[in-house]
Amino acid sequence: MVVLTAICAALYAAILIPFKVVPLIPGITEFRPANAIPVVCSFLFGPAAAWGSALGNLIGDFFGGLGPGDLFGFLANLLYGLVPYAVWEAVTDAPPVPEGPLASLGLLLVMGVAAMLCATVVGWGLHLLGFHPFTVLGTVVLMNNLVVAVVLAPFLLAVLYPRVRRARLLYRDLLGPRRPLPRWRAALGATLVLVGTCTAFAAGELIAGGRWVAPWAAYETASRRLEVGLGLLPLLGLAIVGLALL
Amino acid sequence: MALTLYVAAPTPLHRLHPVTKLGLLAAFVVAAFMVDRPLLLVPLAAVIAVLMVLARALPNVRRLRVMFLLVFFFTLVVWTFFYQSVLVPTYGGFLYGLSTAIRLDTFLATGILFLSTTRVEEVAYALGRLGLPYTMGFTLTLAFRLVPVFFDAALSVVQAQRCRGLEFGRGGVVARLRRFVPVIVPVLIGALRRADRMAMALELRGFNSGRPRTTYLRARAGAADVLAGTLAVATVATYVVLWAAGIGTLAAHP
Known part of the structure; x- marks a missing residue:
């Protein structure tokens, strides 16, 4: 798993770095065709891909300068690589390849949730630090993640999954089979991830745009750092609890 | 670069x-x-x-x-x-x-x-001295060392696909993005072959022996x-x- 983590991280970074010259939000994010790698690797290599995404993003930051925002980038990319396999495995035993409309729809939904959770954590963290407003950052990161993952990941999975399965390098081949989760736990976990992610993103947009104040974070700061920071915390907590259940 | x-x-x-x-x-x-x-x-x-x-x-x-x-x-x-x-x-x-x-x-x-x-x-x-597990630091350095290898592999694949007539700069955003598929697939397959060999090499050197780690770096x-x-x-x-x-x-x- 150590080697697979390093491979995922290096692959992610190797495709991230050349595109550092195409910034969308300077110093924070850029056009990232590499954003398909965490999702694809997540379905193939599970936990190794989650840590690999986080480390790969960190290595990419080594190229453009380190900063406190990278802590949130690390966390966001960890979740971006964690959500796809964790949610998919909890919901179905089917291979994560786009065979048929239901499987394709399921894949798109899981990728969408992963992309949104990643965007929410980056937007939340960097607004909390006062770097950029969630309204701008959350939206840009979500679109960047979503477009690339939805366009590239299904094709890559269709080609790579059968080959990796034949090579017996899928994470279940390496880690061994897992005891099936109780149905209530899988359903509750997946629901919490979905609800927590969507509500956190919506709350971030509304609070940062001055259209809503969370009752548990009814402060009034000029940059809305505290309102966004505390307002999103319980909602992100829901998503994390959901992931812990999976 | x-x-x-x-x-x-x-x-x-x-x-x-x-x-x-x-x-x-x-x-x-x-x-x-x-x-x-x-x-x-x-x-x-x-x-x-x-x-x-x-x-x-x-x-x-x-x-x-x-x-x-x-x-x-x-x-x-x-x-x-x-x-x-x-x-x-x-x-x-x-x-x-x-x-x-x-x-x-x-x-x-x-x-x-x-x-x-x-x-x-x-x-x-430094991260190890501050209490981060050894495997985390090792993975970071290993990944960092692999980046130029994969970067070169990706460049070679891009050149090879260009020779076959693949045009990366043509079409809309979605069409351009899809042209990355024939680049990413061979790079990833090559990476997996490397992973297999690397895992064996690490095992042979006793990576999972559980003994205390040593390092050439002495600060x-x-x-x-x-x-x-x-x-x-x-x-x-x-x-x-x-x-x-x-x-x-x-x-x-x-």
Whole structure:
């Protein structure tokens, strides 16, 4: 798993770095065709891909300068690589390849949730630090993640999954089979991830745009750092609890 | 394309203990967070600029000069238009944007200074000394070493696919993105072959033996580290005092 983590991280970074010259939000994010790698690797290599995404993003930051925002980038990319396999495995035993409309729809939904959770954590963290407003950052990161993952990941999975399965390098081949989760736990976990992610993103947009104040974070700061920071915390907590259940 | 910012130079900053360098990085970041007033951030930026000169890191600043400008102007514009409003410019937003822009450029400069004076092995070593598990540091350094290998592999595949007539620059965004599939697939398959061999090599060398790890890197703290540590503590203390006194906030000094 150590080697697979390093491979995922290096692959992610190797495709991230050349595109550092195409910034969308300077110093924070850029056009990232590499954003398909965490999702694809997540379905193939599970936990190794989650840590690999986080480390790969960190290595990419080594190229453009380190900063406190990278802590949130690390966390966001960890979740971006964690959500796809964790949610998919909890919901179905089917291979994560786009065979048929239901499987394709399921894949798109899981990728969408992963992309949104990643965007929410980056937007939340960097607004909390006062770097950029969630309204701008959350939206840009979500679109960047979503477009690339939805366009590239299904094709890559269709080609790579059968080959990796034949090579017996899928994470279940390496880690061994897992005891099936109780149905209530899988359903509750997946629901919490979905609800927590969507509500956190919506709350971030509304609070940062001055259209809503969370009752548990009814402060009034000029940059809305505290309102966004505390307002999103319980909602992100829901998503994390959901992931812990999976 | 150079894949690292490290500048190999025999300067006192390069010779500092990796943990001290990490401490200095943290100190400058914390100090910059303490104040909002642009005028109070300028001295901190000046100290970092002097350290940059001492570390001979100016070529990296030149290399990333566009990034410095983009970060500054983008932050200034965004906060001017999104401060307590959406797409409505405000003077308060302009001041906050100015402060954040200087702060972000300060972070960028601090990060570049750190990366110009610290090799990735030293970063892993420092993280290990601070209690991070060995496997985490090892994975980071291994991944860092593999980046140029995969980068070269990707370039070779791009050339090969071009020879076969694949045009990467034609069509809309979606069509262009899809042309990355025949590049990513061979690179990933090649990476998996490498992973298999690498895992066997690690096992043969007793990676999972559970014995204490050894390293060729031996860093010792000296008088320079004490001096640097004092500078870090003094910087943080000064900015904490400014924050506690309310001098650093924009509201008190509009």
